[in-house]
Amino acid sequence: MEDRKKVVVIGGVACGPKAAARIKRLKPETEVTIIEKGELLSYAGCGLPFYISGEVHSHNELMSTPAGVVRDTHFFKKVKDINVHNHTLVESVDRKNKIVKAVKTDTGEPVEFPYDTLVLAVGSKTTVPPIEGTDLKGVHFLQTVEEARKIKDECGTLAGKNAVIIGAGLIGMEVTEALKKRGLNITLVERLDTAMGQLLDPEIAYHVHQELKANGVSL
Known part of the structure; x- marks a missing residue:
């Protein structure tokens, strides 16, 4: 056989x-x-x-x-x-x-x-920006369940505190919504001219910016 x-x-x-x-x-x-x-x-x-x-x-x-x-x-x-x-x-x-x-x-x-x-089928690798401090306490990346669990656990004690999210693509926008629901104040940082700039024309992105502003998100 x-x-x-x-x-x-x-x-x-x-x-x-x-x-x-x-x-x-x-x-x-x-x-x-x-x-x-x-x-x-x-x-x-x-x-x-x-x-x-x-x-x-x-x-x-x-x-x-x-x-x-x-x-x-x-x-x-x-x-x-x-x-x-x-x-x-x-x-x-x-x-x-x-x-x-x-x-x-x-x-x-x-x-x-x-x-x-x-x-x-090893997947992607997290892009770490070339800046100091990415290894400090309170700095997180999001790719795995384990990383998401750490963010979730930390957010439980940070209602009313400030969070900065680097990246205003799809995942960045979803994390912005998630942390707003957990009661954090959000600043969203994006290197392109608009949020979701690789997906949306500026005219459409304008409405996204208005929605972010209406929900108290600083872009």
């Missing part, structure tokens, strides 16, 4: 699980493994501002199917027949021998994953 083909997917948040599920649908006989350095899997990153605001009450809601089932390691194995190794950080890829070399972040144990096909 021919050995099952092995597909290893690095990245378990958005694109990775979708790619893994698609592979299993097209070729159910394939052995598919997802490697994820964090704890949480297949969550809706675009919902993070709503988690901060409290409209999404638990991070599990960001990981749930329309039927309310949480997409965790058990779900992927039982429902999708996909192996998931979270808390696992990839350190190198031996392309000649087709082996992914990683380490379990909770135990330090080295692990290896042989593959026939490798899928890289």
Whole structure:
């Protein structure tokens, strides 16, 4: 009997699980493994501002199917027949021998994953502005549930205080709304001439500016 083909997917948040599920649908006989350095899997990153605001009450809601089932390691194995190794950080890829070399972040144990096909779905990297102080207390970035949780927890003690948001794109605008709902005073900083400048013409952006002003946001 021919050995099952092995597909290893690095990245378990958005694109990775979708790619893994698609592979299993097209070729159910394939052995598919997802490697994820964090704890949480297949969550809706675009919902993070709503988690901060409290409209999404638990991070599990960001990981749930329309039927309310949480997409965790058990779900992927039982429902999708996909192996998931979270808390696992990839350190190198031996392309000649087709082996992914990683380490379990909770135990330090080295692990290896042989593959026939490798899928890289590691996502984007946070852009850190070239300014001093980005490592200070009270400065946050928003890309993961863990980062959103820190912002949410800190906001619970800052009602009436001031917050500065760098970036007036879609996520920046949603975070502005989220923090306003938490009772903070917001200053929104954007390097372009208008908010959402890469999406809206100045004539339309004008109405966005008026809405921000009406809600007490300084741009």
